[in-house]
Amino acid sequence: MATASLEQRENRRAWGFVTPALLWTVAFFVIPFIVMAAISLATRKGREIVMAWNFDNYIEFFEKAHLLKGLFVSLEITFTVTIISVILAYPLAWIIAERVPQKWQRMALIMAILPFWTSYVVRSYSWLLVLAQNGVINNTLTYLGVISEPLELASTRTAAVIGFVHFFVMLLTLTIYANLVQMPPNYRRAAADLGANGFQVFWHVVLPLTLPGIMVGAFLTFVLCIGDYITPQILGGNNELALPQVIMLQLGRRADFPMAATLSIILMGVVTLAYIACARWLKMERT
């Protein structure tokens, strides 16, 4: 009896702690999401928005190649950015964790995340100046005689990928570094004692143990990159549109909220699929 009462009290306490976060989530995520989902089922009649409760907007999205292309552009950019960021961040995190003396590691991490301290928009515009026809890169290469004509770097998908990678390498470095420093050094010593060479130790011991850090960082990169509007808008030169840019276009002049909501729900669906894949993989890793 006394145990049950204690359990009830514990339960009430737990609910007390959870309720504010739950209310916050309901108020600022669940309700807006339901409203957005409902609006995506509306339609525009002239300038009016009418609740039609049909899937016409979704059908239109899949029927119109230029809208569908927005999703593919987003996915292509996001996968490219995620893969390049992992390839660059892993060695950086490894160098900080393994080669930098412990007393300097904090400083090295601060240096690595220093670009985070500047505004995202300012950073994107700065890249535009670096990549421009008469920017730092082209001027340097021309001065060194490597090129005679300036390279077309700004206002391209490459520029958008560079801007993204610059940002996400820092994020991935942090998650991979956290994984690396938690790994007991005895694992590697044991593998070496059993005759594994440096590469085999990395491939069979270090890499599998740091995969959760890579996956979490890669998932965060995926989510933040696929939903980003600023970088492709500033650096991509609108030469192709990612899905967030297509969403913004619906709102600018025509205020087509039903189509904007539809595209947002589709974007969210893609992120949810990525989350499910990541969560399943992490769960499989644990079991």
Next chain:
Amino acid sequence: MSRHVSTGKTRNKFLSTTATFILGAVAMSHSAQATEELNALVWCDHTDPALIEPFEEKYDVKVNLKEYEGTGAGLSIIEQSRPGDWDVFVIDGVDVHRAVEMGVLGEIPADALPTSDIFPEVVMADNNVVDGKTYAVTEKFGYNTISFDKTKVDPKDMEDMSVIWSDKYAGRIAVYDYYLPVIGLVGLGLGIDTADLGADDMPAIKEKLFAMKKVSKQVGEVVSSQTALATGEVDILVGGGEWITAVLSEEKPNLDWIIPKQGGLRWAQSIGVMKDSEKPDLALKFVQYIMSPEGQARLATSSCFWGMPANAKAGENLTDAQKAALRWDDQEGYLKNSQLYPIPDADLDAEMQDAWVEMLQQ
């Protein structure tokens, strides 16, 4: 002892500082209460303190400004606000009817406006007057046409609109990212007047849009378009005009603009009083200030972007250099050779936007 004195001094200093701070806060709060407030939903050129401060001082009023881009975005802000939240609305001239249909703008007494001082071509009664009632007044105008670097391209080539889809300057062209004026310009290039532009014209326009995209380097909003032209990233800007080059006239005299022989697009922004404003008299005073020669000169040379003032008397308050940058003396010819934005109905508007996205995705 010394320590005690020092502590006492510190305490006194702390108390006096606190008292000063509290008194200051009370005074500020009193001043805030005493000052009336006016809420205006505007384009970025109205946020220049040099424009707003003289009105605030004269009427002891605080003007709260919210900037927006795109009529859809502006109307959405109003829809999400409570009636009476906004007093003044600046809107694209071609969208005044849309705002009136939505019950956003209120009637303005026509005799309260300096209509006789406004350049006749930009009075635009068809836009600003609905069923004989005046709902807005044109405050500023300019041209969406072709801006270029005259040291890098042949200015003669810019006289023909077809240059924007020809191969001659491939990779050196930027396009202003707003479908309405650029589609209008392409239409003019094909000999279609903006007033006649309809769904039947869209296939031909789309073909030229795609050709233009093929030879262009980028499609960007105001800042990136201006930056591209100013830094030499591109040599031609389709959809540009004095609003892009005039503000840079001193630092970049190599930048110029032209209205091609087929004509150019004329943009115009209107200002009106909100129907549900709780301070319609003060809101009207603000509109009158903006339309006065002084207000017009300040608006024309706003730090955000320059444009011709609608009130011809504003010339008295502009310097010769400012007038030269605005091409004051050439306006007669420009006005004759320019047309207003197309005014599409909802379906054509959707078709135009689709064509634009399709072009961007090429």
